[in-house]
Amino acid sequence: MQTDRHLQSAGRAPGRSINYRRRAEIFRWLHRAVILAGSLAVMLVVLSPVAWLVSSSFQNEAEIVSVPPHWIPDQPTLKNFKAIFAATGDETVTYETRNKQDPASGDYIPSTAGNLLPAMANSFIVATLVVILNLLVGIPAAYAMAKIRFYGRNGSIYFILTTRVIPDIALVVPFFLVIKNLGLLDHILSLVITYLAITVPFTVFILIQYFEGLPDELDKAARVDGCSRFQSLTRVFLPLAMPSLVAVILFAFLTSWNEFLLALMFTQTAASQTLPIVLASFTSDFTISFSFINAAGLLAIVPPVIVAIVFERYIVSGLTAGAVKG
Amino acid sequence: MARILFENATKRYPNGFVALENLNLEIKDKEFVVLLGPSGCGKSTTLNMIAGLEEISDGNLFFDDENVNFTPPHHRDVAMVFQSYALYPHKTVYENIAFGLMMRKHPKDDIDRRVRDAAERLEITHLLERRPSQLSGGQRQRVALGRAMVRQPAVFLMDEPLSNLDAALRISMRAEIKELHRSMQTTFVYVTHDQAEALTLADRIVVMKDGVVQQIGTPDEIYEHPANMFVASFLGNPPINYLEGVLQVEGDKVEFLRGDTRLAFPADRAKALLDMNGRKVKLGIRAEDVDERAEAADGEVVAGTVTSVMPVGSDQFLGLKVEGEELFFRVNKDLRHDYGDRIRLSANTARLHVFDAETEASLIG
Numbered sequence: 001m002q003t004d005r006h007l008q009s010a011g012r013a014p015g016r017s018i019n020y021r022r023r024a025e026i027f028r029w030l031h032r033a034v035i036l037a038g039s040l041a042v043m044l045v046v047l048s049p050v051a052w053l054v055s056s057s058f059q060n061e062a063e064i065v066s067v068p069p070h071w072i073p074d075q076p077t078l079k080n081f082k083a084i085f086a087a088t089g090d091e092t093v094t095y096e097t098r099n100k101q102d103p104a105s106g107d108y109i110p111s112t113a114g115n116l117l118p119a120m121a122n123s124f125i126v127a128t129l130v131v132i133l134n135l136l137v138g139i140p141a142a143y144a145m146a147k148i149r150f151y152g153r154n155g156s157i158y159f160i161l162t163t164r165v166i167p168d169i170a171l172v173v174p175f176f177l178v179i180k181n182l183g184l185l186d187h188i189l190s191l192v193i194t195y196l197a198i199t200v201p202f203t204v205f206i207l208i209q210y211f212e213g214l215p216d217e218l219d220k221a222a223r224v225d226g227c228s229r230f231q232s233l234t235r236v237f238l239p240l241a242m243p244s245l246v247a248v249i250l251f252a253f254l255t256s257w258n259e260f261l262l263a264l265m266f267t268q269t270a271a272s273q274t275l276p277i278v279l280a281s282f283t284s285d286f287t288i289s290f291s292f293i294n295a296a297g298l299l300a301i302v303p304p305v306i307v308a309i310v311f312e313r314y315i316v317s318g319l320t321a322g323a324v325k326g
Numbered sequence: 327m328a329r330i331l332f333e334n335a336t337k338r339y340p341n342g343f344v345a346l347e348n349l350n351l352e353i354k355d356k357e358f359v360v361l362l363g364p365s366g367c368g369k370s371t372t373l374n375m376i377a378g379l380e381e382i383s384d385g386n387l388f389f390d391d392e393n394v395n396f397t398p399p400h401h402r403d404v405a406m407v408f409q410s411y412a413l414y415p416h417k418t419v420y421e422n423i424a425f426g427l428m429m430r431k432h433p434k435d436d437i438d439r440r441v442r443d444a445a446e447r448l449e450i451t452h453l454l455e456r457r458p459s460q461l462s463g464g465q466r467q468r469v470a471l472g473r474a475m476v477r478q479p480a481v482f483l484m485d486e487p488l489s490n491l492d493a494a495l496r497i498s499m500r501a502e503i504k505e506l507h508r509s510m511q512t513t514f515v516y517v518t519h520d521q522a523e524a525l526t527l528a529d530r531i532v533v534m535k536d537g538v539v540q541q542i543g544t545p546d547e548i549y550e551h552p553a554n555m556f557v558a559s560f561l562g563n564p565p566i567n568y569l570e571g572v573l574q575v576e577g578d579k580v581e582f583l584r585g586d587t588r589l590a591f592p593a594d595r596a597k598a599l600l601d602m603n604g605r606k607v608k609l610g611i612r613a614e615d616v617d618e619r620a621e622a623a624d625g626e627v628v629a630g631t632v633t634s635v636m637p638v639g640s641d642q643f644l645g646l647k648v649e650g651e652e653l654f655f656r657v658n659k660d661l662r663h664d665y666g667d668r669i670r671l672s673a674n675t676a677r678l679h680v681f682d683a684e685t686e687a688s689l690i691g
Contacts, residue, residue, distance in 0.1 A: 151340055217412035220379050223399040224406045224483075225473070226429030235429075239416045 057295035064291045080295030110285040115270045119278035127256035130195045134203045134252040142207030143233050160201045190266040199252045210244035246314035275300050328389050328480035329355045335385035337371050345371040346537045358507050358514040360524040363534035369517045378402050405474035409486040411466045413458040420454040423472045444472040464495050484516045521561045533557045555686040567653035568608045575603040582609050585649040590625030598690045610679030613656040616671040632667045
């Protein structure tokens, strides 16, 4: 005990001993507390808009504008959702029919409410097609560039990367001309084609990085073991590349689901409009119903959230896998 | 059963780099051939060409009498073991070993029997359900061997299979690979940069440098009669010593002269040198070809000052300054020496090597 204290105070002014064990404990708790507080703050910033979106979609128009806002609805209502699922989309809207409705009481739905579900279906079809085609094109392309030596290999990788630095807006007019000449205006294929142009380079880039990180010898071993190039890809590389595939699936799906600019250019009617376009149109109606828009917004985030939950366990490793080799 | 024949085989890469130049090599059926050389000498390229993983730019490659220049790897009857093992991380040990047979559509019960046989031989039966990440380096190496073994291939290729193992394991695995070759009765081609591995394992060694074969021969031939200075330097530990000087021929007596050092060649070595009076040569003395305790007769003496003493357990390496050059010898460890001691060693002149100073080629066969 004597020597303990002696050791503890070594190098310090005589008479003052410091309890390092206690100090270490305090620091440890402090450390945890700071991290916890930090995480809570970040969570608050990230989740509060979502919380408000969920809460307000169950409120009527009067409650939504009340001050202070009600985080938990006083009179929860499913009216907005009913309107979305019951709307036919073929009511004629005139100033007179609008005028009878009372925006303050919320007894009113936008004229284009009926477009919401078809738009969601469009979005889903487009996003799914884009994901599938991305994988079909991206996987063989990335495997070839990562594992096969051929003339112009580096050139093609740089070329593919270059297409990513061009802002989408610069491509709108050329895209429009191509789509128009193909006769695909107001058709969801126009979106599939243009979204592929945007997403495939990134997909190829992520997958190249990942495939390059997988040792060449695995490829050689597989081929000596009796695999053709294609079998080596499907039997050995794809199972190992799962995290990067998930990252690619998520990226392609979310990009297509959220895309606004190109969809605005190429779609005109409910036949091809996607969710972002229809959602945005609710804000340009005669009157704006915030509770209805929020209900629609809530529906819009459900599919991406489901996709994210399904692939959750792969996401983190997948997103970092593309960034750092290995 | 396969004889492998390279005929003027050349490998050129798209960037113009020539990895292998004009290789002519016949590997006999059931032979154990080791390709030996420093990294970048083309030995792995040669192996990959046999496997079909690299195309041949020029020349021909035959398995028995069949030209396989364009046969893809999965249609050649070869198995390969890699330096990094290259086990499939997402498959269990069992699946790893079975994969090659599965791809070749063997019946299930046959696969199972072969996998278990191989596992038993390699003493890895208890590991069959594990994944590669749960194994040690030595165990992974065994799985890689097992994966190649079960296929019972006509040609067994190994690309530095022991380089990632620690020293003790490496030596015991060497013995196992030799035993494997004996029992499998098939052609082995083995790539390494480790001269000790090459000397212990090979029926014949192919020494390569910069894509060109330097010498092909049995381990003894390569060690005792190196074709040039590169081959001589590559084998032996510590490496062979060189001393530059001139030859002096008087009648049928040939001597090497350098300063005060004068070494006389015995008659059989001298024969090839008789017409080379005054030729500038490099004399090669292997580290172990000296004897300190023997009484050095005239014409056998290498004298110098001790510059370093490095005990290596069984014996010791001695650095010796001879004629201004530092040479290393392996001598008995019981002999105590200190820095600066002046000592005389008796050289075994029957084992001296003589190389042309310009071309570096051996002057005695």
